[in-house]
Amino acid sequence: MSDRLPGFSTLAVHAGAQPDPTTGARATPIYQTTSFVFNDADHAASLFGLQAFGNIYTRIGNPTNAVLEERVAALEGGTAALAVASGHAAQVVILQQLLQPGDEFIAARKLYGGSINQFTHAFKSFGWNVVWADPDDIASFERAVTPRTKAIFIESIANPAGSITDIEAVSTVARKAGVPLIVDNTLASPYLIRPIDHGADIVVHSLTKFLGGHGNSLGGIIVDAGTFDWSTGGKYPMLSEPRPEYHGIRLQETFGNFAFAIACRVLGLRDLGPALSPFNAFMILTGIETLPLRMQKHCDNAKAVAEFLAGHPAVASVSYAGLPSDKYNQLARKYAPKGAGAVFTFSLKGGYDAGVNLVSKLQLFSHLANVGDTRSLVIHPASTTHSQLDDAAKVKSGAGPDVVRLSIGIEDKEDLIADLEQALGA
Amino acid sequence: MNHDAYPDNYIRGILNSVKSIAMVGASPVNVRPSYFAFKYLAQRGYDMIPVNPGHVGKELLGKPFVASLSDIGRPVDMIDIFRNSSHIMPVVEEALTLDPLPKVIWMQLGARDDAAAAKAESVGIKVVMNRCPKIEYGRLSSEISWMGVNSRTLSSKRAPAPTQGMRLSLNRMSVGGGDTAASDRAAKNKTGQS
Ligand SMILES: Cc1ncc(COP(=O)(O)O)c(C=O)c1O
Numbered sequence: 001m002s003d004r005l006p007g008f009s010t011l012a013v014h015a016g017a018q019p020d021p022t023t024g025a026r027a028t029p030i031y032q033t034t035s036f037v038f039n040d041a042d043h044a045a046s047l048f049g050l051q052a053f054g055n056i057y058t059r060i061g062n063p064t065n066a067v068l069e070e071r072v073a074a075l076e077g078g079t080a081a082l083a084v085a086s087g088h089a090a091q092v093v094i095l096q097q098l099l100q101p102g103d104e105f106i107a108a109r110k111l112y113g114g115s116i117n118q119f120t121h122a123f124k125s126f127g128w129n130v131v132w133a134d135p136d137d138i139a140s141f142e143r144a145v146t147p148r149t150k151a152i153f154i155e156s157i158a159n160p161a162g163s164i165t166d167i168e169a170v171s172t173v174a175r176k177a178g179v180p181l182i183v184d185n186t187l188a189s190p191y192l193i194r195p196i197d198h199g200a201d202i203v204v205h206s207l208t209k210f211l212g213g214h215g216n217s218l219g220g221i222i223v224d225a226g227t228f229d230w231s232t233g234g235k236y237p238m239l240s241e242p243r244p245e246y247h248g249i250r251l252q253e254t255f256g257n258f259a260f261a262i263a264c265r266v267l268g269l270r271d272l273g274p275a276l277s278p279f280n281a282f283m284i285l286t287g288i289e290t291l292p293l294r295m296q297k298h299c300d301n302a303k304a305v306a307e308f309l310a311g312h313p314a315v316a317s318v319s320y321a322g323l324p325s326d327k328y329n330q331l332a333r334k335y336a337p338k339g340a341g342a343v344f345t346f347s348l349k350g351g352y353d354a355g356v357n358l359v360s361k362l363q364l365f366s367h368l369a370n371v372g373d374t375r376s377l378v379i380h381p382a383s384t385t386h387s388q389l390d391d392a393a394k395v396k397s398g399a400g401p402d403v404v405r406l407s408i409g410i411e412d413k414e415d416l417i418a419d420l421e422q423a424l425g426a
Numbered sequence: 427m428n429h430d431a432y433p434d435n436y437i438r439g440i441l442n443s444v445k446s447i448a449m450v451g452a453s454p455v456n457v458r459p460s461y462f463a464f465k466y467l468a469q470r471g472y473d474m475i476p477v478n479p480g481h482v483g484k485e486l487l488g489k490p491f492v493a494s495l496s497d498i499g500r501p502v503d504m505i506d507i508f509r510n511s512s513h514i515m516p517v518v519e520e521a522l523t524l525d526p527l528p529k530v531i532w533m534q535l536g537a538r539d540d541a542a543a544a545k546a547e548s549v550g551i552k553v554v555m556n557r558c559p560k561i562e563y564g565r566l567s568s569e570i571s572w573m574g575v576n577s578r579t580l581s582s583k584r585a586p587a588p589t590q591g592m593r594l595s596l597n598r599m600s601v602g603g604g605d606t607a608a609s610d611r612a613a614k615n616k617t618g619q620s
Contacts, residue, residue: 006580014582015580018581018583019582019583021584021585021586022587024584051462061574063572065574066574067571070576070577078576080573082574254459257609257613
């Protein structure tokens with residue numbers, strides 16, 4: 001029993017899982033049950049009072065989901081995690097712990113279009129006010145800080161254009177402002193980037209994408225880095241103050257460096273309710289076992305496809321951080337040396353019409369609104385994921401009218417290139 | 427001992443070997459962390475002794491409170507101090523007058539006093555600071571995994587189904603010493619500032 005650190009692939013297969021004590025089942029069983037029997041009244045009271053470890057009701061926790069939580073926490077190098085029904089649900093649960101009505105959070109302008117919508121409209125109605133900053137101009141984060149700022153939110157690799165954010169630079173701003181840095185690591189996955197190593201305090205994923213990886217299950221997860229001190233100045237009362245929901249427990253004092261994950265579970269998931277189905281947790285766990293193999297292939301294929309497109313006469317430009325000429329190539333070399341991800345955009349000389357034409361001619365690429373599937377995917381963000389933004393905001397978030405987004409799968413790259421070639425050529 | 431990051435084998439060795447634990451600052455209030463830890467450790471088979479001068483004459487889960495360490499009147503293996511950092515030294519000094527000496531002095535999550543630790547270590551007592559024995563027991567047994575906590579251990583063995591009051595095996599494979607690197611760095615910076 002020496003204390004040696006197993007590698008990423010070993011953790012991807014083993015972390016959080018063990019043979020089922022009752023049956024010996026080696027694969028993680030799907031505990032498809034709503035509730036769990038108590039030993040006696042005292043045991044029930046201990047569980048409800050957070051005094052004992054154990055299961056109560058699947059909206060609060062489930063053994064299949066717990067394996068997923070520990071596995072992702074281990075892969076990200078965090079202290080604990082909480083799985084929820086979707087990436088969007090994870091974002092709501094995180095901010096509910098941090099913001100009171102009237103508070104602000106700073107978000108990078110380059111984000112998944114759905115997150116831009118969620119922050120602008122849904123969160124506004126909760127009184128959580130987003131202030132936008134430009135990830136290419138770190139000083140814009142600094143300028144956005146006010147006494148009401150409670151968090152900073154960025155994507156490690158940003159949807160849709162695959163641009164890379166300078167996580168360390170933003171984390172310096174967050175530390176100075178005394179607020180946690182939240183990093184959406186969906187497009188990188190911990191195989192490519194571990195944001196906690198670069199100063200993130202909270203990592204969030206849409207498990208729907210590369211972690212699940214097969215385009216079959218929605219899910220989201222919140223990882224607590226254990227790095228943030230929630231006790232200072234009563235700024236984060238959900239964590240530092242006695243909680244009336246639990247007869248006066250202070251979560252930070254009781255749970256130390258995984259108090260944020262516990263807050264998300266017992267104040268967020270319990271009360272807002274976006275529980276992940278254990279069946280989805282099982283599907284996602286199975287996906288994660290092959291994450292290192294898939295992710296490398298995704299990246300290698302993406303680079304080959306990006307190189308092909310960059311040399312094609314119908315293509316005006318390719319935005320892929322893995323290309324040496326790309327604006328984000330330096331950051332990609334620093335943060336994602338194994339590969340710059342598999343989601344990127346390119347623009348066509350023929351503009352909007354050429355984009356629509358391309359999408360209709362492709363035969364292997366599927367036209368749909370998702371990324372991070374084994375299958376290669378294509379979409380025209382301006383008319384779909386980013387359609388609710390005005391034209392200026394579309395361009396600013398990397399989704400102008402001439403832009404096509406690809407999510408490269410794990411097929412043979414020659415077949416993907418041939419499909420693009422026939423669709424571009426005709 | 428490097429008190430910034432304990433090897434799992436150090437913590438495992440302590441939790442596997444001690445049998446009696448005197449908890450200084452144990453609270454009968456059931457939302458206090460000391461109550462949680464006392465109850466859990468008692469359920470996992472440790473011989474728990476609550477020490478708190480404010481509650482003498484009362485019991486904590488059937489165990490009578492004593493006013494001070496010297497009132498225990500029998501040898502104890504470990505002293506678990508549930509007081510904040512500024513109240514650690516007098517407790518350690520009292521512990522050093524016990525005969526026989528305790529084998530371990532443990533300071534709770536958030537509590538750290540390096541001078542007190544050095545004093546105890548100089549007479550051969552093992553010291554743990556800024557950790558919770560309930561969390562560490564739950565982590566090394568992986569029981570804490572029910573809450574999505576990263577136990578930082580792995581096992582391909584089939585464990586027996588846990589029942590109430592059962593001792594759990596702590597002998598899983600560790601996937602790295604001490605805490606996660608990032609949270610350790612953060613804790614260290616915090617201690618440095620305060
Ligand atoms: C970067 C990023 N974050 C968050 C989400 C939202 O995740 P979900 O669809 O699981 O709610 C997505 C979905 O496309 C995404 O790409």
